[in-house]
Amino acid sequence: MPTFSEIVGPRGRAFGPAAGEVVGVSFNVAAVRQMRLVFTGNTGRPAAKLSGPRILAA
Template identity: 45%
Template sequence: NHAFPQSLTVDLGAPKALKRLVLKLPPAAAWATRTQTLTVSGSTDGGTYGTLKPSAGYTFDPSSGNTATVSLPGTPVRHLRLTFTGNTGWPAAQLSELEAYTS
């Protein structure tokens, strides 16, 4: 809380050529619309990460399911890292579900 940056790292188990991510927050009406700023990085070995998507703001709106989609270039990675640097709705990163797609 009140400490950016914050990150989430996922091991996909094997390299995947990711084309998009769907980020989700709870759809409860109690959550106001918010924009979170994040960078997406990837790695094949879990040690050296490269940027897959530079820092950008993603809006989560309860009226549309509180989801945000991130388009990616399809670079094969085994390890995926989201680094959050801002959130207009809470002084910390928020994410309840992450979906990764190769198409």
């Protein structure tokens, strides 16, 4: 089973119509083979969805 480290900590991020239904998260370069995304809440609405995640190389 893989071991995961936190690259970006939890914090409020604006998500909703005012933000164009998009959230961008930047982080420092990390050498990883797999990434696990954990959603803890949403500041703009009581629900969220993930559609087309993109993780781009620097």
